[in-house]
Amino acid sequence: MTAIPAFRLLDSEGREHVWPSERARLLVFMHAGCPTCELTLPLVEAAHAAFGAEIDVAVVSQDEDGGRGLREKHGLRATFLDDSALAVSFEAAIDAVPTAVLLAPDGNELARFEGFARADWFELFARMAFRSGRSVPSLDWSQLPELRPGCGSRSNEPDVAARLEANASGSPLRARRIELGESDDPVEFLFDQGLSDGLPVVPPTPERVMRMLAGTRRAAQDVVAAVPPNYAPATVEKIAINAVMAGCKPAFLPVVIAAVEAVCTSEFNMHGVLATTFFPTPVLIVNGPIRARIGMNSGINCLGQGNRANATIGRALQLVVRNLGGGRPGEVDCATLGQPGKLTMCFAENEERSDWEPLHVERGFARDESTVTAFAGGAPTGFIDQLSRDARSLATSYGLVLAAANHPKQYMHGEIVVVVPPEHVDTFKRGGFTKNQVRARIQEVTSRPLRELVRDEVCAEGLPVELLERLGADLRVSKFRTPTDITLVVAGGEAGKFGAYFQGWVSGPLGSLMTTRKIEDQGGLR
Amino acid sequence: MTTILDPTDERVPIRRALAPRHGISTGTVALLDIIKPRGDVLLDRLEERLRERLPGVTFRRYRKPTFTKPAPLDLRRRIAEECGFVIEALAD
Numbered sequence: 152m153t154a155i156p157a158f159r160l161l162d163s164e165g166r167e168h169v170w171p172s173e174r175a176r177l178l179v180f181m182h183a184g185c186p187t188c189e190l191t192l193p194l195v196e197a198a199h200a201a202f203g204a205e206i207d208v209a210v211v212s213q214d215e216d217g218g219r220g221l222r223e224k225h226g227l228r229a230t231f232l233d234d235s236a237l238a239v240s241f242e243a244a245i246d247a248v249p250t251a252v253l254l255a256p257d258g259n260e261l262a263r264f265e266g267f268a269r270a271d272w273f274e275l276f277a278r279m280a281f282r283s284g285r286s287v288p289s290l291d292w293s294q295l296p297e298l299r300p301g302c303g304s305r306s307n308e309p310d311v312a313a314r315l316e317a318n319a320s321g322s323p324l325r326a327r328r329i330e331l332g333e334s335d336d337p338v339e340f341l342f343d344q345g346l347s348d349g350l351p352v353v354p355p356t357p358e359r360v361m362r363m364l365a366g367t368r369r370a371a372q373d374v375v376a377a378v379p380p381n382y383a384p385a386t387v388e389k390i391a392i393n394a395v396m397a398g399c400k401p402a403f404l405p406v407v408i409a410a411v412e413a414v415c416t417s418e419f420n421m422h423g424v425l426a427t428t429f430f431p432t433p434v435l436i437v438n439g440p441i442r443a444r445i446g447m448n449s450g451i452n453c454l455g456q457g458n459r460a461n462a463t464i465g466r467a468l469q470l471v472v473r474n475l476g477g478g479r480p481g482e483v484d485c486a487t488l489g490q491p492g493k494l495t496m497c498f499a500e501n502e503e504r505s506d507w508e509p510l511h512v513e514r515g516f517a518r519d520e521s522t523v524t525a526f527a528g529g530a531p532t533g534f535i536d537q538l539s540r541d542a543r544s545l546a547t548s549y550g551l552v553l554a555a556a557n558h559p560k561q562y563m564h565g566e567i568v569v570v571v572p573p574e575h576v577d578t579f580k581r582g583g584f585t586k587n588q589v590r591a592r593i594q595e596v597t598s599r600p601l602r603e604l605v606r607d608e609v610c611a612e613g614l615p616v617e618l619l620e621r622l623g624a625d626l627r628v629s630k631f632r633t634p635t636d637i638t639l640v641v642a643g644g645e646a647g648k649f650g651a652y653f654q655g656w657v658s659g660p661l662g663s664l665m666t667t668r669k670i671e672d673q674g675g676l677r
Numbered sequence: 678m679t680t681i682l683d684p685t686d687e688r689v690p691i692r693r694a695l696a697p698r699h700g701i702s703t704g705t706v707a708l709l710d711i712i713k714p715r716g717d718v719l720l721d722r723l724e725e726r727l728r729e730r731l732p733g734v735t736f737r738r739y740r741k742p743t744f745t746k747p748a749p750l751d752l753r754r755r756i757a758e759e760c761g762f763v764i765e766a767l768a769d
Contacts, residue, residue: 324682327682327687328681328682328683329680329682329683330678331678331680332678340681354681355682355684356679356681357680357682383685383686384686389684389686392683420745420746422747423745423746470684475685476686477685477686657743661742661743661746662743662745663745
């Protein structure tokens with residue numbers, strides 16, 4: 152089997168040269184500006200003169216002019232083949248130039264070497280002489296250096312390698328290719344096709360998608376999940392396409408993949424989260440070493456704008472649901488008002504800023520594992536406690552604030568996420584408060600007699616009146632069904648005694664449950 | 678010329694045709710309550726009015742276990758077996 156693909160290349164005179172052919176062939180891949188290539192040229196010319204009648208000898212030029220300049224500069228007669236498109240160099244896996252490859256007519260490689268080594272050429276000439284029945288040309292070998300390293304092949308340059316890989320015969324890409332007209336603006340085209348969230352998206356060219364796929368070790372055609380509402384199969388490639396559109400870097404891709412896995416579970420219930428008239432959307436919380444590796448923000452303004460990883464990971468997930476799952480506002484997404492988190496909502500926990508166990512450890516993962524946790528939450532609601540100097544007072548504030556989540560008379564609330572800022576962390580620490588003590592205080596503070604919470608003539612909203620008979624009017628009820636429904640996450644800037652909570656939706660097995668997935672393939676960057 | 682990759686599931690959209698209208702008011706109609714607040718109030722009133730106007734029609738009531746998820750397959754099958762039409766009450 153040959154490592155040199157079949158090709159049709161033009162020489163400097165416009166004649167077509169086809170491989171494979173009936174004759175043996177010596178190909179020397181090179182480009183101008185490489186001193187070792189120029190050093191090799193007299194040997195190529197000598198091989199052409201000595202063996203050309205029996206063996207085709209050619210330079211495969213990676214230059215834009217197809218090697219015309221180099222050929223004229225050195226006054227050579229040897230054939231120069233134009234591989235300025237670099238497709239043959241790429242498929243032949245040329246890493247460095249010069250690379251000499253001697254091929255038998257059946258396609259077998261008889262020899263291949265990179266750079267310049269006098270011994271390699273000496274042996275090559277002996278082999279060609281044997282095959283052709285011609286004499287080895289007389290050369291003053293002592294004038295040639297023993298060894299010279301080559302230069303990098305242009306087919307390996309970062310800006311062209313992804314393009315070449317995307318278009319090569321072994322390309323992992325399978326998605327439908329859309330050819331845009333000369334006058335089409337790709338960004339406007341994507342708006343017109345309804346493939347944007349309302350902000351400009353990055354056009355997902357094959358090169359960009361190839362570069363994105365380098366961020367994961369998973370195969371491009373692996374199916375990660377079925378994305379509601381259409382339950383479309385999300386391959387790694389399709390997720391990568393949407394991640395490009397969102398503006399992700401390749402290193403973010405494993406987080407996006409894990410986020411897609413998390414929301415496309417029966418527990419998370421993305422279909423319901425999308426379809427409801429209420430506010431929820433996936434709130435993504437990232438834990439573990441990957442936070443630092445990809446530069447996520449868990450500090451100042453971490454729920455806001457300005458950090459590429461935070462902003463684009465959440466956006467990529469939303470685009471997967473929109474473009475792949477078919478979940479668009481006004482169709483399956485029937486939110487009355489919606490909220491800005493439906494563009495993106497992703498942040499990292501500041502695990503190092505507190506003695507508390509971070510979220511992923513509480514949820515059964517090791518501290519050195521990276522995870523993404525998806526919560527069906529509303530927009531963040533900020534709250535203030537600038538005056539509490541002891542932990543109990545601060546936890547009381549938390550209870551008073553959270554009692555009003557969704558509605559002051561909507562009790563038996565399910566999950567909620569509370570973001571605790573560093574200054575509050577310090578106050579809780581001074582009082583020696585654990586997370587469970589904060590939770591218990593919240594439940595204590597929010598406790599109210601059932602009679603105050605049922606629907607009545609003053610306010611029709613509230614718990615069903617029938618509960619009064621069943622449970623008694625004096626029964627004290629806490630805001631949350633269980634203390635563990637209250638998730639405490641540490642994040643935010645050093646200054647400011649301001650926390651925030653993400654209100655929940657229909658929480659529990661009949662609605663949505665917080666879901667965590669391990670981010671599997673870290674360090675997959677090539 | 679720019680080439681981009683399709684970010685969608687590449688399905689050709691299929692438009693569903695409405696069921697043919699016979700102009701005959703008989704058969705069984707499912708009234709499906711998705712259990713959103715006051716959905717039952719709407720269905721009660723609707724059933725009352727439809728019974729007055731359509732004496733030849735039978736009405737059967739069904740409930741989803743939760744409004745947050747699509748109706749379970751067995752419920753959909755039961756409705757399909759027992760009824761010719763469905764009216765679903767969305768309370769919003």
